[in-house]
Amino acid sequence: MNRVDPPWAWMTLPPAHLAPFAGEWRGKTLADLAHEKADADPGFIALIDEKRSLTRREWLNDAQALANALYARGLRQGDTIAFQTPNWHEAGILNLACAILGLVVNPIVPIYRDAEVEMMLRDCRARAIFTCTEFRRFDFAAMAERLAPGLEHLDHVFTVRGTGRDDLAAMVAEGRDLPSPDVPVDAGSVKMVLFTSGTTGRPKGVLHSHDTLENIVRKSYAHWRIGDGETLLMPSPVTHVSGYANGLETPFIVGTRVVLMESWNAAEAVRLIEEHDVVGTVAATPFLVELADTAREAGTRLPTMRMFACGGAAVPPELIPAANAAFENMRAFRVFGASEVPLVSFGWPDNEHLAATTDGEVVDYEVKLVDDEGLPVAAGQEGEILARGPSMMLGYADEAQSAAAFDDEGYFKTGDLGVLSPEGAITITGRKKDLIIRGGENISAVEIEDVLRTHPLVKDASVVAMPHERLGEGVCAYVIAAGETPEIEVLCAHVAASGLAKQKTPERFIFVDDYPRTASGKIRKDQLRADVKARIEEERAEARA
Incomplete structure (x- = not known):
């Protein structure tokens, strides 16, 4: 087993910037609250997807059984468990099981592929990943198995809606006959590491505790006047x-x-x-x-x-x-x-x-x-x-x-x-950040630029957001060619082959001789954004004429 300290072992909890607000936290983990809700109304249907409806008690019992099975496989408090699934009820069972054991969850969006997933699993030193099998014509389990040999900390690849002993459903069934470990969990401890796109092209691992997440959920729904039973x-x-x-x-x-x-x-x-x-x-x-x-x-x-x-x-x-x-x-x-x-x-x-x-x-x-x-x-x-x-x-x-x-x-x-x-x-x-927000998904321009620059026909690339009627923003690449102008299809295939999510492939390429720059030589991306916006508005006006 690859028991290692997490990369955030340097952190003192609560960190100095949060210490003044500690009095606003309730000090309860999700597992504590799950027991309270299940005891108050065990038969209330709390989670519904296209496969199953879970009552509070069923949800808690399944999560405890999964926690038992994870513990039996050597997962311990502070270990990181990644999951890459769609919006399935199993994600709720896994999340609560991790809260019961004090495991740190690492949610990974299903649009991500080998390049992003490998980086995230490595950076958070995940010891296990739960992954759906085939979803939208992509085999996620095969990707995880493909990446596992190169990830020294990853001991387990578990599946969701798959087959075999290492599938979540089988582990829940197995865990019903196993003892339940007594693991005291501090609500101030790290609960989740979530990677978000940054301006450097390398996503950053955002850390939250039970306390920080519980606080925002509780207060926002009180503000919106939505409560128990709705x-x-x-x-x-x-x-x-x-x-x-x-x-x-x-x-x-x-x-x-x-x-x-x-x-x-x-x-x-x-x-x-x-x-x-x-x-x-x-x-x-x-x-x-x-x-x-x-x-x-x-x-x-x-x-x-x-x-x-x-x-x-x-x-x-x-x-x-x-x-x-x-x-x-x-x-x-x-x-x-x-x-x-x-x-x-x-x-x-x-x-x-x-x-x-x-x-x-x-x-x-x-x-x-x-x-x-x-x-x-x-x-x-x-x-x-x-x-x-x-x-x-x-x-x-x-x-x-x-x-x-x-x-x-x-x-x-x-x-x-x-x-x-x-x-x-x-x-x-x-x-100020060099991000593209495509349908609520943060996309780093830098990582796309880095991939484009590796193509022999690309001298330089600058990626910016452009207007998108449905998704708010799309991806536009301004490219300086190294000699002959490359075919757009070739550049799209090059980005796809890099392992980046398909949503990061530019939807428009504009070939230029140089970029507008500041006096110090920095690219004026504000002018590039204005340029592509004007182009799109002109095209829409011509289409209406």
Whole structure:
């Protein structure tokens, strides 16, 4: 067995930037809360997917059985367990089993392939991974087996909805006959390591505790007035911080029922909302547009729906009232946050104007806006958003990355630009970080550029976000050719062959002789973004003519 210290062993808990907020935590793990909810109402159906409905007691019993089996295989408190699955109920069982044993979960989005998955498993020193077998014509289990020999810390490849002794269902059955270990777990300990795209091209491991995640879930749903016994729909991936917290954690933190969607389909969402009396969801902006359009077409106003918190893509001000008009009681609103600082703003469910024109009300965080020198900007002026509060991350797994992420007062540097109104409304105006947000998925431009530059016909590449009608932003590559201009198909195949997720393959290539630059030679990506935006607007105007 490869028992090793995690890469974050250097960290003191709670870290200095979180210590002032410790009094706001309840000090309960997800396992503690699961026992409380199961004892209070064991028969309440808490989790639903297309395969199974789980009561609170069934969920807890299956998780305990899986925990027993994992313990019998040598997994111990502090070990990291990765999982790469769609929105399946098994992810909920695994997540709770890890909480019972004090294991650290590493959710990996299913769009990722060999290059990203290997890096994440190596960086967090995962000792095991649970992976779906074949999903959307890709064999995830085969990928994990392919990577395992090169990962010295990875002892186990487990499957979900597969076969054999090392499949999750078989392990649950096995664990029912095994003793349950008594493992005291500190709610302040590391619970999750989630990799998020950074400006350097290498994703960073965001660390959260039971306390930090429980705090934001509990307070946001209190703000939205959704509580015990009500039903949520979760189409966002449970391997994202939003889908994870709202899909796998709310049933025991808030007491809700969650209906998981394996993949987004607006017509199916309408059916599920009506069948299960769904009251709300947290999802990407394109889902809101499509849900409203589909509800109109179906002739339903979905009266049970009360809230839709959206973010992850630009939200035009007219979108919110237009969407609200499609529903009888629902109020949509914008929210702002990141994996490092989940939900800096909770939204304005009772103020349609502010819900449409701002990115939400700052509730549980302290926020300040600063200029490029780190100095506060004047009221109403644009600045980089810095935030601190009881739900921010413990830090990054890498000590140097973590130290650089906070200022001297313990504020996290979001890299987003915005303005703050006197009533506490935050409005995002731009981004300092070199990220592309495609349908809520953060994509690093740098890692795509690095791959493109390895092609012999590419002298240089600069990747930027471009407008996308459905997903908010798409991927555009400005390329300087090394001699003859390469075929676009050739460059697409080159990116695909690198092992990056297919969503990172540029959707548009623009070949140029040079880039606009600053006096010091830095590429003016703001001008590249403006250029591709103008090109797309011109094409759309010509198409309408």
